[in-house]
Amino acid sequence: MIDKNSPIPIYYQLEAEIKQLIEGKKLKPGDMIPSEREYSERFNISRMTVRQAINNLVKDGYLVRQRGKGTFVAEEKLEQKLQGLTSFTEDMQARGLVPTTRLLEFSLMDPPADVRNQLQLDRGENVFKMERVRLADGIPMALESSYVPQQILGDIKEETVRHSLYQYIEHTLQLDIGQGTQVLEASVARKRESEILEIKEGAPVLLMKRYTRLKNGQPFEVVKSIYRADRYKFIINIHR
Ligand code: 16G
Incomplete structure (x- = not known):
């Protein structure tokens, strides 16, 4: 009152x-x-x-x-734990949301030098590049671009990455995902990103970079994801 x-x-x-x-x-x-x-x-x-x-x-x-x-x-923000090496599909399903993917790019290419270094590939070894819009209950949450060595994914079909990449690696290829490093930075949506994520140009976004290895130590993905800051918050437990 x-x-x-x-x-x-x-x-x-x-x-x-x-x-x-x-x-x-x-x-x-x-x-x-x-x-x-x-x-x-x-x-x-x-x-x-x-x-x-x-x-x-x-x-x-x-x-x-x-x-x-x-x-x-405003819609409530999704709370995303920063520890735990989970996939988008798992994260959404754990919340009872339906994950879907819009595949913007799926191609086999010679990686840029920095990606080649991170994935510890030799010259001539190709990677799959995929750019995916990840949606929860039909709402675009993140724009993700990933590089994964061809040597790991073999003759993967485009259809597979419209679903879960991690499920394919673990269940179909029977490889164990090990550990990774994740970096979180603040940024703003550029024109193209804002159109894809259905936010205003210049709206705040969270930039997440992930670099992951298989249990045997082999690097398997380099990912850059742009998350909507109006829909996401990140949470981490701390100890002393
Ligand atoms: C998450 C990961 C991404 C991984 C994807 C697999 C971040 C920044 N990104 O979005 O690295 O490739 O999950 O999801 O956390 P999928 O199994 O549903 O394809």
């Missing part, structure tokens, strides 16, 4: 009120919130004040504005 005699600014009180409704699930993701006019009439406060509260909640990612439609409660 708004207390006009409080030293706490009114926009801040309204902000806290809406935040509480979201956190208490009284307002759910996708719900449209009342208009500026409704808030200003309900609490007898100026529309400027309402706008300030709503702008702050949009900036903080609690609300999203859709031009011509209204302002809505």
Whole structure:
């Protein structure tokens, strides 16, 4: 409730009120919130004040504005553990979401020098390059581009990488995935990325680079993934 005699600014009180409704699930993701006019009439406060509260909640990612439609409660971010060498398919299935893939590129190529070095390949050894949009319940979450040695994947079919690469490696090829290194950086979506991920150009994204080896030590993938920062948060357990 708004207390006009409080030293706490009114926009801040309204902000806290809406935040509480979201956190208490009284307002759910996708719900449209009342208009500026409704808030200003309900609490007898100026529309400027309402706008300030709503702008702050949009900036903080609690609300999203859709031009011509209204302002809505933002979708909850997926919480992704940083430890654990899991695949996109496993991660989504563990949450009860349906993973799908849009394959943008699948080709056999001579790797760029840095990829060749990381995968410890000799000149003349080819890699499969795949660029995949990974979706959860039909919503694009990440754009992933991976390089995997041909020597490991053999005569893999395009259809396979529309599903799970890790399942193919473990179940079909019967190879053991060992350990990897993952680097997380902040970035912003460029034009092409923003179109693919259905976000605004310049919107924040999380850049994740993964380099993975089989249990026998052989490097098997170099991956760069761009995750939507409005849909993902990363979590890690720490000890002392
Ligand atoms: C994750 C991994 C990626 C791996 C993919 C396999 C990151 C940054 N990326 O997206 O390295 O290739 O899972 O998923 O974590 P799949 O088995 O569903 O094809």
